[in-house]
Amino acid sequence: MTTAQVMKNKLLAGFHRHHVIPKYLGGTDAPSNIAMLHPYDHAIAHLVRWKMYGTHGDAWAFNRLKGWLDDGAFTVKGMRHSEEAKKLIGQHSAARIRKPHSKETKDKISVAKVGKESNRKGVKLSAKTIQKMSESHIGQKAWHAGTVGVIKAWNKGLVGKQVSWNKGISGVTKWNQQAKNLQSKRVKAIWEKRKQEAV
Numbered sequence: 001m002t003t004a005q006v007m008k009n010k011l012l013a014g015f016h017r018h019h020v021i022p023k024y025l026g027g028t029d030a031p032s033n034i035a036m037l038h039p040y041d042h043a044i045a046h047l048v049r050w051k052m053y054g055t056h057g058d059a060w061a062f063n064r065l066k067g068w069l070d071d072g073a074f075t076v077k078g079m080r081h082s083e084e085a086k087k088l089i090g091q092h093s094a095a096r097i098r099k100p101h102s103k104e105t106k107d108k109i110s111v112a113k114v115g116k117e118s119n120r121k122g123v124k125l126s127a128k129t130i131q132k133m134s135e136s137h138i139g140q141k142a143w144h145a146g147t148v149g150v151i152k153a154w155n156k157g158l159v160g161k162q163v164s165w166n167k168g169i170s171g172v173t174k175w176n177q178q179a180k181n182l183q184s185k186r187v188k189a190i191w192e193k194r195k196q197e198a199v
Contacts, residue, residue: 056085
């Protein structure tokens with residue numbers, strides 16, 4: 001590598017390779033289609049393209065760059081995904097292979113949440129949102145449908161402070177006396193069976 005090339009690389013360190021014709025529109029990696037831009041200029045270039053053409057690819061690129069650079073320098077109002085873009089994002093998200101968390105990672109997440117309040121605490125949902133959420137569950141099968149016997153507690157073996165989902169909630173899980181007696185008999189029979197199997 002020549003001295004001139006080393007100097008050029010140092011000068012362009014941290015700069016982004018911006019595609020003049022975006023790749024999603026068929027642009028290539030040819031040098032004639034690449035412009036070296038400062039990260040802020042790169043974000044602005046995609047913002048300008050979005051303002052001019054309203055393309056979802058530029059909105060996505062700008063939002064991604066903004067996320068990396070966000071230090072209060074950008075305040076853009078009215079930037080929303082089009083319906084077409086939302087569909088494409090949904091399709092790509094559904095097709096993405098998600099690697100499940102390992103037991104170690106789950107434990108770390110659990111410990112990190114100890115003592116922290118939920119970022120959704122106190123958020124009031126509109127009647128329209130509640131209606132949408134309610135309708136989204138129509139026709140769905142319960143997670144424990146068809147399960148026989150004692151169901152393992154959702155927080156069994158988890159590390160950190162865990163709270164029952166219905167702790168402190170009153171009037172939501174009311175059972176009549178007959179249902180309570182029936183459930184009590186079922187649970188006693190299951191535990192009796194487990195005691196006999198353990199002997």
